[in-house]
Amino acid sequence: MREKFHDELAELGNQLTNMCRLAAESMRRANTALLTADLALAEQVLGSDSDLDDARAECEIHAQSLLALQAPVAGDLRTTLAAVYCAEKIERMGDLAAHIADTARFGHPDRVVPAELEATFAELGDVAAGMADRLAERITGDATGAYAELHETDNTIDSLHAGVLRLITGDRWEHGVQSATSLALLARFYERFADQAVSVAKRLEFAETGGLPSR
Amino acid sequence: MREKFHDELAELGNQLTNMCRLAAESMRRANTALLTADLALAEQVLGSDSDLDDARAECEIHAQSLLALQAPVAGDLRTTLAAVYCAEKIERMGDLAAHIADTARFGHPDRVVPAELEATFAELGDVAAGMADRLAERITGDATGAYAELHETDNTIDSLHAGVLRLITGDRWEHGVQSATSLALLARFYERFADQAVSVAKRLEFAETGGLPSR
Numbered sequence: 031m032r033e034k035f036h037d038e039l040a041e042l043g044n045q046l047t048n049m050c051r052l053a054a055e056s057m058r059r060a061n062t063a064l065l066t067a068d069l070a071l072a073e074q075v076l077g078s079d080s081d082l083d084d085a086r087a088e089c090e091i092h093a094q095s096l097l098a099l100q101a102p103v104a105g106d107l108r109t110t111l112a113a114v115y116c117a118e119k120i121e122r123m124g125d126l127a128a129h130i131a132d133t134a135r136f137g138h139p140d141r142v143v144p145a146e147l148e149a150t151f152a153e154l155g156d157v158a159a160g161m162a163d164r165l166a167e168r169i170t171g172d173a174t175g176a177y178a179e180l181h182e183t184d185n186t187i188d189s190l191h192a193g194v195l196r197l198i199t200g201d202r203w204e205h206g207v208q209s210a211t212s213l214a215l216l217a218r219f220y221e222r223f224a225d226q227a228v229s230v231a232k233r234l235e236f237a238e239t240g241g242l243p244s245r
Numbered sequence: 246m247r248e249k250f251h252d253e254l255a256e257l258g259n260q261l262t263n264m265c266r267l268a269a270e271s272m273r274r275a276n277t278a279l280l281t282a283d284l285a286l287a288e289q290v291l292g293s294d295s296d297l298d299d300a301r302a303e304c305e306i307h308a309q310s311l312l313a314l315q316a317p318v319a320g321d322l323r324t325t326l327a328a329v330y331c332a333e334k335i336e337r338m339g340d341l342a343a344h345i346a347d348t349a350r351f352g353h354p355d356r357v358v359p360a361e362l363e364a365t366f367a368e369l370g371d372v373a374a375g376m377a378d379r380l381a382e383r384i385t386g387d388a389t390g391a392y393a394e395l396h397e398t399d400n401t402i403d404s405l406h407a408g409v410l411r412l413i414t415g416d417r418w419e420h421g422v423q424s425a426t427s428l429a430l431l432a433r434f435y436e437r438f439a440d441q442a443v444s445v446a447k448r449l450e451f452a453e454t455g456g457l458p459s460r
Contacts, residue, residue: 094322101316107309114326115333199423207425208414214426215433 035100042096042113045089047166049120052082054162056127057223061155064134064216065148067141075131082124089117105237112237116169119226119233123162126223130155133216142212144205147194154190154220157183161227165234173234180231187224191217250315257311257328260304262381264335267297269377271342272438276370279349279431280363282356290346297339304332320452327452331384334441334448338377341438345370348431357427359420362409369405369435372398376442380449388449395446402439406432 056075063072093114096102102110133142143151161183168176194217197203198210271290278287308329311317317325348357358366376398383391409432412418413425 094326097312097316097326098318098322101312103313107313111309111312111329114329118330118333195426199426203422207418207422210422210426211410211414211429214429218430218433 035096035102035106038092038096038100039106039109039113042089042092042110043170045085045092046113046116046120047169049082049085049089049117049124050162050166050169052078052085053120053123053127053223054159054166056082056124057130057155057159057162060127060130060134061151061159063131064142064155065152067134067138069135069138072131072134072138076128076135079124079128082121086117086121090114093117105240108237108240112233115233116230119230120162120165123223123226126219126226129219130216133212133219137212142209142216144209147197147213150190150193151216151220154187154194154217157186157190158220158223158227161187161224165227165230168231168234173231173238175235176231177228177235180228184224184228187221191221250311250317250321253307253311253315254321254324254328257304257307257325258385260300260307261328261331261335262384264297264300264304264332264339265377265381265384267293267300268335268338268342268438269374269381271297271339272345272370272374272377275342275345275349276366276374278346279357279370280367282349282353284350284353287346287349287353291343291350294339294343297336301332301336305329308332323452323455327448330448331445334445335377335380338438338441341434341441344434345431348427348434352427357424357431359424362412362428365405365408366431366435369402369409369432372401372405373435373438373442376402376439380442380445383446383449388446388453390450391446392443392450395443399439399443402436406436 056078059071060075062068063075093110096110097107100106136142161180164180164183165176194213198205198213203210271293274286275290277283278290308325311325312322315321351357376395379395379398380391409428413420413428418425
């Protein structure tokens with residue numbers, strides 16, 4: 031019974047890992063769609079967002095049935111609850127990638143990101159997708175230190191995000207208000223994607239070590 | 246034992262109700278701070294955000310101990326899990342109100358919202374805070390129809406939000422890029438506050454009626 035339970039928990043971990051890989055892929059595709067004004071790719075990201083929604087629902091149903099049938103306690107209970115929490119956050123990461131794809135679609139056939147910000151957005155997308163990859167590894171491996179690691183990467187995102195805001199609100203901005211507004215919201219989607227990743231890492235680590243994070 | 250469990254669930258409901266009231270209050274104060282450039286009030290909102298964080302942690306610890314000690318099933322399990330879910334969303338509503346207060350603080354002594362948008366932002370704040378009030382009533386009362394109701398109110402928020410974006414990106418905008426960028430992000434905080442409220446309503450209703458919402 032107990033061994034079966036741990037198999038089930040491992041399966042829950044696999045589901046979350048799969049969700050992280052989907053989120054990473056959506057972020058990479060959305061980012062490429064944005065930087066190359068690729069309408070078909072943007073629509074692909076938008077169309078596949080429901081896969082993550084479904085994966086989240088499956089994860090939650092699985093966790094709920096574990097709680098009902100096995101009534102786990104202590105660390106097993108924490109891990110099961112953490113899976114529900116993380117599934118929701120990873121689904122949100124997918125939503126944010128979809129928002130980026132939607133911005134690309136809305137802007138098509140124009141490129142939303144002007145030349146001087148292309149490198150910054152390329153890096154935002156790379157770093158954010160990398161965070162989702164890293165989570166995927168951490169979920170099935172050792173989560174110790176995951177929070178500190180992802181938090182550190184999040185600082186990179188924060189400074190890229192701040193750089194975007196500085197540029198668009200600076201004196202030398204030549205692309206007008208509409209472009210600036212759109213880029214400010216866009217940059218925030220990457221920042222929020224990264225925040226969710228940090229939040230997942232924090233929860234994973236706390237599920238392993240004991241306490242409950244206040245945030 | 247069973248009766249005691251339902252007392253505990255009712256107590257969990259009271260905790261969530263209290264969180265909704267805190268979120269409504271934060272939104273009202275943040276909105277006033279924003280519209281009147283009231284620095285002290287903005288700082289009060291920012292200082293009290295940790296109350297919601299603490300309330301969330303308490304709610305989660307309470308739910309976790311119910312799961313561990315009582316091993317609820319079916320509707321009771323759904324309700325207990327819904328409480329964890331809702332507590333997280335309501336805490337996020339508080340964060341978004343704090344972001345609004347932070348924008349007011351950052352802009353002080355200037356008013357961030359220009360005269361022609363004051364009425365719109367006043368309404369955004371009123372409607373959003375009203376959604377949190379409504380949730381507070383629904384949590385301890387009957388949640389049937391809560392999702393449809395809050396979803397309807399959310400349409401008002403969405404159209405106010407769209408109105409802000411239309412104005413700041415229109416040809417007659419006279420307040421420059423920095424103001425437009427700041428207002429676009431601000432408007433999104435209200436919109437996200439409302440989205441969380443809808444999400445809570447949906448979860449409350451599903452916990453009562455059975456299924457699991459895919460989103």
